[in-house]
Amino acid sequence: MKARVLMIQGTTSDAGKSLLVTGLCRALARRGARVAPFKPQNMALNSAVTADGGEIGRAQAVQAQACGLAPHTDMNPVLLKPNTDAGAQVIVHGRAVGNMDARDYHEYKQIAWRAVQESYQRLASEYEVIVVEGAGSPAEINLRDRDIANMGFAEAVDCPVVLIADIDRGGVFAHLVGTLALLSESERARVAGFVINRFRGDIALLQPGLDWLAQHTGKPVLGVLPYLHGLHIEAEDAVTTHQAEKRGEVLRVVVPVLPRISNHTDFDPLRLHPQVDLRFVGSQQPISPADLIILPGSKSVRADLAWLRAQGWEPAIRRHLRYGGKLIGVCGGFQMLGRAIHDPLGLEGEAGSSAGLGLLDIETTLEREKQLRNVRGMLALMNAPLGGYEIHAGVTTGAALARPAVYLEHGEDGALSDDGQILGTYIHGLFESRAACDALLAWAGLIAPQTPEYTALRAAGIERLADAVETHLDMRALTRLLGLAHEHAESAL
Numbered sequence: 001m002k003a004r005v006l007m008i009q010g011t012t013s014d015a016g017k018s019l020l021v022t023g024l025c026r027a028l029a030r031r032g033a034r035v036a037p038f039k040p041q042n043m044a045l046n047s048a049v050t051a052d053g054g055e056i057g058r059a060q061a062v063q064a065q066a067c068g069l070a071p072h073t074d075m076n077p078v079l080l081k082p083n084t085d086a087g088a089q090v091i092v093h094g095r096a097v098g099n100m101d102a103r104d105y106h107e108y109k110q111i112a113w114r115a116v117q118e119s120y121q122r123l124a125s126e127y128e129v130i131v132v133e134g135a136g137s138p139a140e141i142n143l144r145d146r147d148i149a150n151m152g153f154a155e156a157v158d159c160p161v162v163l164i165a166d167i168d169r170g171g172v173f174a175h176l177v178g179t180l181a182l183l184s185e186s187e188r189a190r191v192a193g194f195v196i197n198r199f200r201g202d203i204a205l206l207q208p209g210l211d212w213l214a215q216h217t218g219k220p221v222l223g224v225l226p227y228l229h230g231l232h233i234e235a236e237d238a239v240t241t242h243q244a245e246k247r248g249e250v251l252r253v254v255v256p257v258l259p260r261i262s263n264h265t266d267f268d269p270l271r272l273h274p275q276v277d278l279r280f281v282g283s284q285q286p287i288s289p290a291d292l293i294i295l296p297g298s299k300s301v302r303a304d305l306a307w308l309r310a311q312g313w314e315p316a317i318r319r320h321l322r323y324g325g326k327l328i329g330v331c332g333g334f335q336m337l338g339r340a341i342h343d344p345l346g347l348e349g350e351a352g353s354s355a356g357l358g359l360l361d362i363e364t365t366l367e368r369e370k371q372l373r374n375v376r377g378m379l380a381l382m383n384a385p386l387g388g389y390e391i392h393a394g395v396t397t398g399a400a401l402a403r404p405a406v407y408l409e410h411g412e413d414g415a416l417s418d419d420g421q422i423l424g425t426y427i428h429g430l431f432e433s434r435a436a437c438d439a440l441l442a443w444a445g446l447i448a449p450q451t452p453e454y455t456a457l458r459a460a461g462i463e464r465l466a467d468a469v470e471t472h473l474d475m476r477a478l479t480r481l482l483g484l485a486h487e488h489a490e491s492a493l
Helices: 017-030 058-067 102-126 151-157 172-181 185-190 203-217 264-271 301-310 313-322 332-336 434-444 454-472 475-482 486-490
Strands: 004-010 035-038 041-043 047-049 055-057 078-082 087-092 095-101 129-133 161-166 191-199 221-226 251-256 276-281 292-295 326-330 340-343 352-355 363-379 385-397 406-408 411-413 422-425
Touching: 004 017, 004 151, 004 475, 017 035, 017 058, 017 129, 017 161, 017 191, 017 454, 035 058, 035 102, 047 058, 047 363, 047 385, 055 058, 055 078, 058 129, 058 454, 078 102, 087 102, 095 102, 095 363, 102 129, 102 151, 151 185, 161 172, 172 191, 172 203, 185 191, 191 203, 203 221, 221 454, 251 264, 251 434, 264 276, 264 454, 292 332, 301 313, 301 332, 301 340, 301 352, 313 326, 326 332, 326 434, 332 385, 332 422, 363 434, 385 434
Parallel strands: 004 129, 004 161, 035 129, 041 078, 161 191, 191 221, 251 276, 251 292, 292 326, 326 422, 340 363
Antiparallel strands: 047 055, 078 087, 087 095, 340 352, 363 385, 363 406, 406 411
16 A cells, blocks of 8 residues: 655745654554655755665754654655755765756756656555655746746645644744745645644634634634743754753863765754753854854865854964863864865865864865765773764874874774874764763763763654644644554544
């Protein structure tokens, strides 16, 4: 039997599509449905390595976890990773196929569409339910031609669509009605209802608006999700800068928000850590004093290094080290610590070389083939066990590698400076392992670190989101849309 399909589209970016798909996937899995997530096309710099050795958007990896599945490249067959304001690296079935600007990618969409169809067909033959996430908004009429991300996909597979809007932004009814008005007649017909996200306050005060919306559009409001304070679900792309106030002795950690920062979810365990005061520093913001500076991953290392210099980070880092502060470079940040970065093929911009910060005796050359793998090993500090993943095109050489930062099952990684102040590594997810996080925080100066179990925090966030979906959405209506068997619709109610 072919899978039942429901697609979640949003009136805007960051309307709550990823959250709703995650919550629905978990709620349906609780009911015994064999469910899988799917996003035909994603544009994000937060990515994950899959069980089949490819690369997909991190949101789809979280959604896979909500389903109780290992992430697979079929769950996100097309991933676009922006490396300039006008272009992106195009990843198909987990592998980079090249850099394209918007016009080139528009022509490439016919090939991308075939990849989407192949992945969808494989999932549809294996799972009972597929919950699909759209991208951006279906009302972007300039992108309607050859659309593979929103209504173009929904029309092709003939699935119902639920439209979600964020009331916290303001203008929620205008967003919903305006989006409908910009759809074609057949597209409007397949919108089965609305979900309003991030509501604060008394629902009774919203009810007249909900009644008007249903009457005006002829489509039901399937639920109103509350603003879930303190909810932690790894972000698809946007950097979460909110930081809860920490009491007592804390370690001060500063991370620059590079223009092409990638996999900033690396720092979620620190943001949630009760003993860590994590600060993201953006453009033109003062560089606050810190015990630890972390240079994050980057999709355009040379350009982001130039940005760092223009923002005054180079003298700030050298001053930080003179006064005994610690410095970590992760992936692209590790490459920045060396003497030079070479991009002879122009993989991340114009071909050429850039001088690095010169803090480690290494050089990096970007190569076409990416290194993609999940890893396990041991941190050189305190022999702490760790797990994580690699996503990088750089090959790094140099004398500093003789003192590695990490010992992996397949070999050594990174470098630890002779004075013990600087650590560089290609491993993402360093802080997700409790023992490794404790070791790194102790190295950076935190007395008696007590790191929470991050995987448990992540799982709790998914469960809390599913609880909200079960409580505040019309699950009977949603399961009817999916044509699920009676036992799925009624179990766990």
